[in-house]
Amino acid sequence: MQRLASFGVALSLAVISQLAAAGPVVLETDAMRLEITADGMLKSLRARAADREYAWATAPVPIASVQRGGKWFPASSVELKGDQLRVGFESAAQGPGTR
DSSP, rough: OOOOOOOOEEOSSSSEEEOOOOOEEEEEOSSSSEEEEETTTTEEEEEEETEEOSSSSSOOBBEEEEEETTTEEEEEEEEETEEEEEEEEEEETTTTHHH
């Protein structure tokens, strides 16, 4: 039996908000704003003081990747549950939603 990959990140930020259950996850502090799409892609990373965007709009990238059995798997889902950001990874052997 294959083991499921698990990835949980506890976040301690000044303000944490989620726009919608299936929508993007937004993490904010006084210094920055991070927006991740529901499918695990980085949408925005903005420095508030400089009002500068650091995410590439033309080349979206996954917020995280994991290596398993010599292969890399990008994030395929994210959800915010309380103070934990749960990131799911798609595996060809297990299908979408591997956590």
